[in-house]
Amino acid sequence: xxxxxxxxxxxxxxxxxxxxxxxxxxxxxxxxxxxxxxxxxxxxxxxxxxxxxxxxxxxxxxxxxxxxxxxxxxxxxxxxxxxxxxxxxxxxxxxxxxxxxxxxxxxxxxxxxxxxxxxxxxxxxxxxxxxxxxxxxxxxxxxxxxxxxxxxxxxxxxxxxxxxxxxxxxxxxxxxxxxxxxxxxxxxxxxxxxxxxxxxxxxxxxxxxxxxxxxxxxxxxxxxxxxxxxxxxxxxxxxxxxxxxxxxxxxxxxxxxxxxxxxxxxxxxxxxxxxxxxxxxxxxxxxxxxxxxxxxxxxxxxxxxxxxxxxxxxxxxxxxxxxxxxxxxxxxxxxxxxxxxxxxxxxxxxxxxxxxxxxxxxxxxxxxxxxxxxxxxxxxxxxxxxxxxxxxxxxxxxxxxxxxxxxxxxxxxxxxxxxxxxxxxxxxxxxxxxxxxxxxxxxxxxxxxxxxxxxxxxxxxxxxxxxxxxxxxxxxxxxxxxxxxxxxxxxxxxxxxxxxxxxxxxxxxxxxxxxxxxxxxxxxxxxxxxxxxxxxxxxxxxxxxxxxxxxxxxxxxxxxxxxxxxxxxxxxxxxxxxxxxxxxxxxxxxxxxxxxxxxxxxxxxxxxxxxxxxxxxxxxxxxxxxxxxxxxxxxxxxxxxxxxxxxxxxxxxxxxxxxxxxxxxxxxxxxxxxxxxxxxxxxxxxxxxxxxxxxxxxxxxxxxxxxxxxxxxxxxxxxxxxxxxxxxxxxxxxxxxxxxxxxx
Amino acid sequence: xxxxxxxxxxxxxxxxxxxxxxxxxxxxxxxxxxxxxxxxxxxxxxxxxxxxxxxxxxxxxxxxxxx
Numbered sequence: 001x002x003x004x005x006x007x008x009x010x011x012x013x014x015x016x017x018x019x020x021x022x023x024x025x026x027x028x029x030x031x032x033x034x035x036x037x038x039x040x041x042x043x044x045x046x047x048x049x050x051x052x053x054x055x056x057x058x059x060x061x062x063x064x065x066x067x068x069x070x071x072x073x074x075x076x077x078x079x080x081x082x083x084x085x086x087x088x089x090x091x092x093x094x095x096x097x098x099x100x101x102x103x104x105x106x107x108x109x110x111x112x113x114x115x116x117x118x119x120x121x122x123x124x125x126x127x128x129x130x131x132x133x134x135x136x137x138x139x140x141x142x143x144x145x146x147x148x149x150x151x152x153x154x155x156x157x158x159x160x161x162x163x164x165x166x167x168x169x170x171x172x173x174x175x176x177x178x179x180x181x182x183x184x185x186x187x188x189x190x191x192x193x194x195x196x197x198x199x200x201x202x203x204x205x206x207x208x209x210x211x212x213x214x215x216x217x218x219x220x221x222x223x224x225x226x227x228x229x230x231x232x233x234x235x236x237x238x239x240x241x242x243x244x245x246x247x248x249x250x251x252x253x254x255x256x257x258x259x260x261x262x263x264x265x266x267x268x269x270x271x272x273x274x275x276x277x278x279x280x281x282x283x284x285x286x287x288x289x290x291x292x293x294x295x296x297x298x299x300x301x302x303x304x305x306x307x308x309x310x311x312x313x314x315x316x317x318x319x320x321x322x323x324x325x326x327x328x329x330x331x332x333x334x335x336x337x338x339x340x341x342x343x344x345x346x347x348x349x350x351x352x353x354x355x356x357x358x359x360x361x362x363x364x365x366x367x368x369x370x371x372x373x374x375x376x377x378x379x380x381x382x383x384x385x386x387x388x389x390x391x392x393x394x395x396x397x398x399x400x401x402x403x404x405x406x407x408x409x410x411x412x413x414x415x416x417x418x419x420x421x422x423x424x425x426x427x428x429x430x431x432x433x434x435x436x437x438x439x440x441x442x443x444x445x446x447x448x449x450x451x452x453x454x455x456x457x458x459x460x461x462x463x464x465x466x467x468x469x470x471x472x473x474x475x476x477x478x479x480x481x482x483x484x485x486x487x488x489x490x491x492x493x494x495x496x497x498x499x500x501x502x503x504x505x506x507x508x509x510x511x512x513x514x515x516x517x518x519x520x521x522x523x524x525x526x527x528x529x530x531x532x533x534x535x536x537x538x539x540x541x542x543x544x545x546x547x548x549x550x551x552x553x554x555x556x557x558x559x560x561x562x563x564x565x566x567x568x569x570x571x572x573x574x575x576x577x578x579x580x581x582x583x584x585x586x587x588x589x590x591x592x593x594x595x596x597x598x599x600x601x602x603x604x605x606x607x608x609x610x611x612x613x614x615x616x617x618x619x620x621x622x623x624x625x626x627x628x629x630x631x632x633x634x635x636x637x638x639x640x641x642x643x644x645x646x647x648x649x650x651x652x653x654x655x656x657x658x659x660x661x662x663x664x665x666x667x668x669x670x671x672x673x674x675x676x677x678x679x680x681x682x683x684x685x686x687x688x689x690x691x692x693x694x695x696x697x698x699x700x701x702x703x704x705x706x707x708x709x710x711x712x713x714x715x716x717x718x719x720x721x722x723x724x725x726x727x728x729x730x731x732x733x734x735x736x737x738x739x740x741x742x743x744x
Numbered sequence: 745x746x747x748x749x750x751x752x753x754x755x756x757x758x759x760x761x762x763x764x765x766x767x768x769x770x771x772x773x774x775x776x777x778x779x780x781x782x783x784x785x786x787x788x789x790x791x792x793x794x795x796x797x798x799x800x801x802x803x804x805x806x807x808x809x810x811x
Contacts, residue, residue, distance in 0.1 A: 057773065060777070106775075106776075107771065110770050110775060111766070111767060111770055114763065115763060118759050118762060119759065122755070122759060142748070149752065153756075
């Protein structure tokens with residue numbers, strides 16, 4: 001198990017270990033193969049049994065394990081070996097992944113909920129005695145005592161459990177917003193203060209029971225929502241951890257090895273293909289590269305970097321390839337930045353949009369206005385009932401359920417989709433996806449997987465088959481295009497490719513470079529033959545050509561197989577009323593043949609990225625809602641230009657950076673799933689909103705006319721919140737897609 | 745009614761003890777995983793004794809790990 005020996009390197013260890021104050025080390029790892037409760041237990045027992053291990057926490061849905069242990073007794077490689085020996089191979093995660101936020105949040109919520117519940121029950125018993133006392137055998141002083149006891153028992157509820165609302169309200173005020181926390185805080189505090197005043201005075205109504213129950217029920221609804229949110233978060237984490245940022249490390253002999261970016265150390269040489277992420281801070285070693293540092297500067301525009309200049313981890317390489325000498329590893333800032341990159345999708349989990357916040361703000365504003373009007377109205381008619389009626393309106397009309405509807409439903413949908421191999425990076429895209437009626441697909445790499453069969457290599461002008469393959473592979477190795485990748489992987493079995501110099505990748509056309517001083521071009525016929533001016537027979541025009549200054553050297557006939565689920569996905573989308581279009585840079589005849597095979601009528605060949613974008617714009621102008629699906633760097637413009645975009649997880653990072661949805665494991669059918677979930681979200685949100693509006697419209701008049709006592713208002717409002725949260729959990733339960741969940 | 749003077753502090757004490765116990769339980773991760781421990785008594789003891797068989801099973805290609 002020498003694969004883990006690298007982790008003995010102090011720089012690497014520093015990236016993943018968190019040294020605790022007591023001198024022990026803490027690490028978070030992603031483990032593969034935790035499928036059953038049995039395995040979880042066995043793993044826990046074995047790790048716990050290692051010398052020096054203090055704590056093991058297994059988060060099964062997230063496939064994460066956290067271990068606190070003493071490194072004097074068990075080394076880091078030893079610990080990882082122990083994981084591997086149980087059959088659950090562990091991949092250490094960056095130090096930043098050790099976050100307690102989720103468990104801290106849920107512990108906190110649970111404590112608040114229980115304190116509120118316990119003391120609300122106490123207050124309720126006292127209230128019961130007071131109600132009876134008003135009728136019968138409890139004398140006046142005892143009644144006074146019970147009022148004081150109620151005050152005392154509701155203190156922990158108001159001063160501990162409900163503080164989460166106060167801090168939320170303060171945050172909302174600081175952001176100049178009206179939110180639900182504000183109206184909840186107002187209701188709780190005003191009722192509590194008024195009841196306290198009445199207790200001190202010894203006369204007047206007290207509402208300690210209502211206020212405690214209100215807080216308890218509201219916390220219960222929030223707790224349910226939080227659990228669902230954490231579960232989706234855990235599923236998303238599991239998916240993200242499964243695809244760590246990779247780097248291609250160059251060995252002294254020129255060969256490349258794929259390693260996790262986290263394992264790079266200073267002095268390593270790294271090869272970066274166009275469209276990939278720069279995996280570590282370093283110095284550029286080839287002539288020029290164009291990068292997009294949007295992740296760092298927030299501004300997306302190409303920046304040119306020349307030999308000897310620094311490339312910063314996390315930026316995207318636009319034109320490549322680039323050779324990098326790693327300068328840093330384990331530097332906190334870099335790992336934090338890379339963490340930000342891989343957790344890009346996590347932003348979406350907050351699942352609230354400025355638009356919905358404004359909506360809630362307006363709603364709260366109206367509720368506050370209505371409360372004031374009710375109070376004023378009653379002050380004119382019967383001042384003694386003004387307070388009670390105003391409080392009832394404030395509580396009954398609190399738009400908690402309205403505010404919870406969208407986040408709760410979207411959170412649930414994102415979690416379900418993550419489980420089914422679709423990562424949503426922009427939650428608002430999910431709403432738009434439900435309305436899509438035009439889909440533009442890239443062909444190569446998206447709908448099809450190119451492969452190079454042995455018979456498909458055609459040496460021209462008497463060249464040797466293996467030699468031409470080696471030359472072509474040396475060029476192909478430098479690019480991330482799917483055709484180039486297929487070529488490079490086919491050549492791998494014939495030994496090491498040679499090293500190409502001065503390589504340039506022309507997006508959508510081909511690759512040029514020099515091998516042992518010989519200038520070579522690999523790509524479409526037009527591109528490869530431009531320098532020599534040769535003309536070639538039409539039957540080779542669709543092949544990939546390798547040529548030098550004098551003429552063609554070889555032709556490669558790449559065979560394209562549709563992805564396994566391409567047919568079913570396209571059928572599913574077509575049945576759903578979406579117009580399908582295939583646009584590809586490939587030759588017209590090949591595109592037409594491929595489209596016919598999949599039953600798509602609208603197919604276009606020889607399309608440059610600009611042509612595709614033009615096509616998309618035209619569709620948008622006709623009022624269609626567009627979806628773009630692609631995988632390569634040349635698809636980035638259309639992905640950015642469509643209403644909703646999806647990229648394959650196997651595609652380049654440049655494409656992924658512009659996509660709203662990521663389809664993992666090369667599964668196109670995620671699109672159909674996402675579409676049906678998006679529809680459900682729209683339905684459930686509309687239903688929940690209708691419900692909360694109807695509830696508010698019905699309840700408010702009764703409350704305003706003083707017919708609803710505050711305790712009933714509290715129950716009604718909390719139940720309606722709970723109903724909305726439970727309704728959100730219906731997403732993903734129904735429909736044909738339910739079977740994988742049942743199996744899980 | 746004088747019994748109230750003894751019973752009320754007693755219930756208060758009961759609530760405080762219950763809350764303290766609950767806080768202890770939450771802080772010791774007793775509520776973090778509510779699904780898996782329930783299955784523990786149903787597991788066969790042999791599962792702990794034969795790591796080799798278990799390793800083989802977890803590498804089973806028919807597992808639900810996608811592609």
